[in-house]
Amino acid sequence: MSTEVEQQAEHAHTTAWIASVLRARIAAGQLTPGSKLSEQSLSASLGVSRNTLRQAFTTLAGESIVTRIPNRGVFVAAPGVEEVREIYRVRRTIEPAAVLWGRPSTEELDAMEDIIRRARAARDAGSVPDMANANQAFHEAVVALTGSGSLRELMDRVLAEMRLVFHAMASAPDFHTYYVDRNAQLVKRLRAGENELAAAELREYLDAAEAELLAHLEGDAR
Amino acid sequence: MSTEVEQQAEHAHTTAWIASVLRARIAAGQLTPGSKLSEQSLSASLGVSRNTLRQAFTTLAGESIVTRIPNRGVFVAAPGVEEVREIYRVRRTIEPAAVLWGRPSTEELDAMEDIIRRARAARDAGSVPDMANANQAFHEAVVALTGSGSLRELMDRVLAEMRLVFHAMASAPDFHTYYVDRNAQLVKRLRAGENELAAAELREYLDAAEAELLAHLEGDAR
DNA sequence: GACGCAGGATTGTTCAACAATGTTTGGTGA
DNA sequence: TCACCAAACATTGTTGAACAATCCTGCGTC
Known part of the structure; x- marks a missing residue:
């Protein structure tokens, strides 16, 4: 179950790419609602910097796919x-x-x-x-x-x-x-x-x- | 014409703060449509890192207040x-x-x-x-x-x-x-x-x- | 005047560090 | 045993510097 990324988009919109990857995983149910998205482990497993992952997070937060709690982290939205x-x-x-x-x-x-x-x-x-x-x-x-x-x-x-x-x-x-x-x-x-x-x-x-x-x-x- | 920021929000949501500042300036017409928002000058004048300014940009881009052209920069949206x-x-x-x-x-x-x-x-x-x-x-x-x-x-x-x-x-x-x-x-x-x-x-x-x-x-x- | 080409400027991304906040653990006293 | 408190630990928020990739500029050539 390799969660690695083989094809590193050369030098274009890595942040958008990461956002779409996360979007897809969440939509597929691979990342269940309420689960935490740790910056450290995700940036490692996706092979991107913590910084650009962070940018992808703000994109997803804007789409309310993900909930951001200050100093706590981001979580997959759990609609009630x-x-x-x-x-x-x-x-x-x-x-x-x-x-x-x-x-x-x-x-x-x-x-x-x-x-x-x-x-x-x-x-x-x-x-x-x-x-x-x-x-x-x-x-x-x-x-x-x-x-x-x-x-x-x-x-x-x-x-x-x-x-x-x-x-x-x-x-x-x-x-x-x-x-x-x-x-x-x-x-x-x-x-x-x-x-x-x-x-x-x-x-x-x-x-x-x-x-x-x-x-x-x-x-x-x- | 000081565009400085006196009150540096201590350690909370600097990125959201910056986004709201830019939003306000754009809404007030202080930043006219089509004008470029240089990362360098803005990060300097707002007193924040280029990195967090960038995050604010992705927020504003998500709201389509601002248009992002890859490798060219971000511009105040100029609706036609x-x-x-x-x-x-x-x-x-x-x-x-x-x-x-x-x-x-x-x-x-x-x-x-x-x-x-x-x-x-x-x-x-x-x-x-x-x-x-x-x-x-x-x-x-x-x-x-x-x-x-x-x-x-x-x-x-x-x-x-x-x-x-x-x-x-x-x-x-x-x-x-x-x-x-x-x-x-x-x-x-x-x-x-x-x-x-x-x-x-x-x-x-x-x-x-x-x-x-x-x-x-x-x-x-x- | 059109074309091509270095050189500089700007953006995209990464890394390492530190400050601030949250979480956990362990101890203390009742 | 349990509630409470404080120190270690982990995680997030932000920064600054660095480098690669791309765009823009100005200059020289034809």
């Missing part, structure tokens, strides 16, 4: 109930807005249906990670309807935090299977030009998802 | 036409959404009217900066209706970028006077519970503002 509520506050605002006021092109709609197909395939194959990825891609596509890169970035951050929530949970709930069909329904509404209906249904959908997640989370904490 | 469009893509999504689906308490509505009073006072006094501040506070209050800190942060960033746009313009247009009354109208609608109407009017409002800003910007570039 309040964070989940915040996540859904964001989603409940921008996703329905994107649906309501977006004018999706047929290409965008086709792409969304492609994603749904992928999700169905993953569901039938019983692959939870693939389903999670597809679901994530779908909601990213929804936000992309706004055409805004900033909103897309925000959604990315939020979805990354969602992944952390799942990683922090002892038992993963069957969270995605149920919503595949609702996504399909959403695209159908959009294709019919029924944006208001689509937005309303999406809001219900998000409410239900939040409630389910919160229930599971509180049952977990007990 | 495309950035303005992006700003309004964001605003046109989250502000009407906040208005449409937010359930403002009477305290929140009172606070918004307070802000409008301040804006009117500034208008009558002819103080453009105060008007800009009040306008900014108003739109922040709108987004605050979502209850989401992340959205509020995003709005902060966007409004900071707006300030940069104004700083980058040769001549400032009379941008705020006209919209004070529209803000007042918005609050009236909200108080009456006419959220849909309020959202629709706000979208028109934002469209008009964007168009005016873009026209002025393009006239400026010519």
Whole structure:
């Protein structure tokens, strides 16, 4: 299990490179929420200076993937109930807005249906990670309807935090299977030009998802 | 013109401190868009190491207050036409959404009217900066209706970028006077519970503002 | 005037050191 | 035994200097 880095990016953006490595490891669940990221050991194992690692940390802290406690160190973010509520506050605002006021092109709609197909395939194959990825891609596509890169970035951050929530949970709930069909329904509404209906249904959908997640989370904490 | 720092924060978050200093200077227009932030001179004048200044830079770059060009340095962000469009893509999504689906308490509505009073006072006094501040506070209050800190942060960033746009313009247009009354109208609608109407009017409002800003910007570039 | 090429300046990264804070350990007294 | 306190230890925050890589400048050549 070598955690070494073979390819040292010659002389460019080492700090960004390190940040992306850590991001990937955290997203993959290799670095579990709440665990400490020691400057000493990480700088050693990644083969970079403590100083540049530090810079990568500030980047990740800015993305709230990582929590920095002064003189204590940085820790992989461990989102709890309040964070989940915040996540859904964001989603409940921008996703329905994107649906309501977006004018999706047929290409965008086709792409969304492609994603749904992928999700169905993953569901039938019983692959939870693939389903999670597809679901994530779908909601990213929804936000992309706004055409805004900033909103897309925000959604990315939020979805990354969602992944952390799942990683922090002892038992993963069957969270995605149920919503595949609702996504399909959403695209159908959009294709019919029924944006208001689509937005309303999406809001219900998000409410239900939040409630389910919160229930599971509180049952977990007990 | 002393740009020195008298109070050296003893041993706490020097990097955050430096970041906030730079943020303030940029917001105040003391550091104009496009100007270069030399590591050497800044670290000297701020009395911090080049290394910690660098960390502050990555923070500010994450907030896109500052643009980093590899091996060239960091520059105060100079938003142009495309950035303005992006700003309004964001605003046109989250502000009407906040208005449409937010359930403002009477305290929140009172606070918004307070802000409008301040804006009117500034208008009558002819103080453009105060008007800009009040306008900014108003739109922040709108987004605050979502209850989401992340959205509020995003709005902060966007409004900071707006300030940069104004700083980058040769001549400032009379941008705020006209919209004070529209803000007042918005609050009236909200108080009456006419959220849909309020959202629709706000979208028109934002469209008009964007168009005016873009026209002025393009006239400026010519 | 265009091109190419040293030379200088600036950024990217690393290292070693120290100050400040946190954590742990061990002892003391009740 | 337990609570409390203080000294060792470890870790983070910050600094300064050093070097490599890249960019910019000015000069000479054609």
